[in-house]
Amino acid sequence: MATLEYRLDEPERDHPVLLTYEDIDEDEISTRFICDYLVTEDRVYERTVTASGDRGFIIFVRLADDEQVWDPDGIPHPTWTGIRLEIRQFSEDAAYYPVLETLHCQTQTELRLYLQGEILYRGGKEWRKTSAEVDENRKVFVLYVEAADD
Incomplete structure (x- = not known):
């Protein structure tokens, strides 16, 4: 298991942490590395770069101003398997x-x-x-x- 952080690609603000996943499976991290966009709460972010290192894995993102969130309320407990x-x-x-x-x-x-x-x-x-x-x-x-x- 590993650690994954989503960080804002804002070097002037020292790349603030947006989300952190502790003990996440490396297979899921590699899947997330492929994704161009992240939807969370009321925002859409676009992946700019991915990083691997001693402290875990990082996906750097920027706000995608031209994208809309369809369902900010979401699904707290999915009913499907897989x-x-x-x-x-x-x-x-x-x-x-x-x-x-x-x-x-x-x-x-x-x-x-x-x-x-x-x-x-x-x-x-x-x-x-x-x-x-x-x-x-x-x-x-x-x-x-x-x-x-x-």
């Missing part, structure tokens, strides 16, 4: 990204295989990954995709 992955259709001009499919992965490795892929084949279509996020409010990972023929 790790939930929503696949959502991304569109540059959309205010809402519809869910194409919800998957339940049994391991972090299975989840990472979806998040790391650049192309996704689902429902007889080819989709291109645009980004990935971890939504702490809703206890889900989200993979954003757009139709490859767009």
